[in-house]
Amino acid sequence: MTQTVKMTSNGIVSVQNGTKIHLDPKRATSDGLAFVSHAHMDHLHNQNGGLLLTTRQTSEIAKLRGYNIENFVEEYEDFSMVDTGHILGARGLAFGDVFYTGDICTRNRGFMKGAKVPKCKVLITECTFGMPEFVFPSIDETIKKVNSIISEMYSKGRPVILLGYELGKAQILSYLFAHWNPYYHDSIKRVNDLYKNFGVDLNDSVGHTEAERNGLLDKKPWIMIAPNMGAKNQFIQHMKSKYDAITIGFSGWAQSNRFSFARQHDYSITLSDHCDYNELVELVKRCSPEKIYTVHGFVEEFANDLAKMGFDAQPLTENSLDEFF
Numbered sequence: 494m495t496q497t498v499k500m501t502s503n504g505i506v507s508v509q510n511g512t513k514i515h516l517d518p519k520r521a522t523s524d525g526l527a528f529v530s531h532a533h534m535d536h537l538h539n540q541n542g543g544l545l546l547t548t549r550q551t552s553e554i555a556k557l558r559g560y561n562i563e564n565f566v567e568e569y570e571d572f573s574m575v576d577t578g579h580i581l582g583a584r585g586l587a588f589g590d591v592f593y594t595g596d597i598c599t600r601n602r603g604f605m606k607g608a609k610v611p612k613c614k615v616l617i618t619e620c621t622f623g624m625p626e627f628v629f630p631s632i633d634e635t636i637k638k639v640n641s642i643i644s645e646m647y648s649k650g651r652p653v654i655l656l657g658y659e660l661g662k663a664q665i666l667s668y669l670f671a672h673w674n675p676y677y678h679d680s681i682k683r684v685n686d687l688y689k690n691f692g693v694d695l696n697d698s699v700g701h702t703e704a705e706r707n708g709l710l711d712k713k714p715w716i717m718i719a720p721n722m723g724a725k726n727q728f729i730q731h732m733k734s735k736y737d738a739i740t741i742g743f744s745g746w747a748q749s750n751r752f753s754f755a756r757q758h759d760y761s762i763t764l765s766d767h768c769d770y771n772e773l774v775e776l777v778k779r780c781s782p783e784k785i786y787t788v789h790g791f792v793e794e795f796a797n798d799l800a801k802m803g804f805d806a807q808p809l810t811e812n813s814l815d816e817f818f
Contacts, residue, residue, distance in 0.1 A: 496615075498617065503518045504518045512526065531584070547582075554687060577594060580605075591613060594616075594618045596767060598765070600629075600632070617788060617809065618787060621745070621791075622767055647714045652736050653715075654719050658766075670716065675716035677717070679700040701719070743764040745763060774802070785799055
């Protein structure tokens with residue numbers, strides 16, 4: 494079996510025995526097989542024909558976000574989708590000698606279980622946090638720290654808004670801090686309701702528009718889960734001026750002083766749906782590949798570190814092409 498892998502203007506393409514496999518293409522294609530790993534906006538496009546491999550969860554979330562990828566299959570020949578623990582429905586793809594991670598997290602986070610990666614000869618891995626400074630605290634440490642902040646603010650009668658990506662992070666926050674009975678920003682509530690339709694145990698709650706209309710937010714303190722927004726966002730300014738709310742922002746980027754989280758939150762907490770540096774290295778060791786391509790993130794830095802550890806690693810660029818058997 495002959496396989497090649499390369500980076501193109503439309504993303505990563507592997508050719509296996511004459512069949513093109515497009516891994517998270519940047520635009521729709523009807524040439525060969527297209528694989529969509531998950532439903533974050535940078536991975537979505539309207540599908541206009543051709544064979545599409547993805548999960549039902551990804552299809553439904555995409556529909557909620559205004560994209561149509563209904564014509565898809567969840568199983569195809571010798572291709573195996575691997576749960577990557579990133580968000581609901583997120584998958585990597587194992588085919589032939591190749592494993593493509595998509596976005597991946599090997600750490601358990603509430604209802605999200607960390608990925609179990611397969612052995613492979615060729616690994617195509619993301620490295621969003623592929624720098625040694627990105628070593629994240631444990632989930633238990635994060636929960637303890639946030640609960641302490643909330644308790645302190647509650648003792649002062651101040652509401653707290655927890656800010657995380659609308660899809661993925663916000664659902665983890667909804668689960669981890671459910672004991673505070675949070676309200677949800679309307680956009681978070683829509684995604685949470687979809688997660689619940691797929692069996693995820695999230696609390697029912699009122700959206701922020703209804704809560705404010707019915708005077709519920711006047712009864713301070715309270716907790717709310719909202720999307721990532723900067724301090725100048727009209728919603729944040731309103732919540733601060735009317736209710737004296739404080740904000741806690743969650744991101745993996747909060748771990749490093751060199752890469753400013755830059756959203757002017759009152760508190761910035763490290764929490765990510767990606768592997769940290771140590772987890773990426775451990776992922777590589779578990780896969781035990783003969784060749785590694787780095788994509789999405791600190792591709793040069795992480796490939797160089799892996800090379801120093803004795804791995805054959807390089808960034809996957811439009812100038813690189815490999816053929817293996």
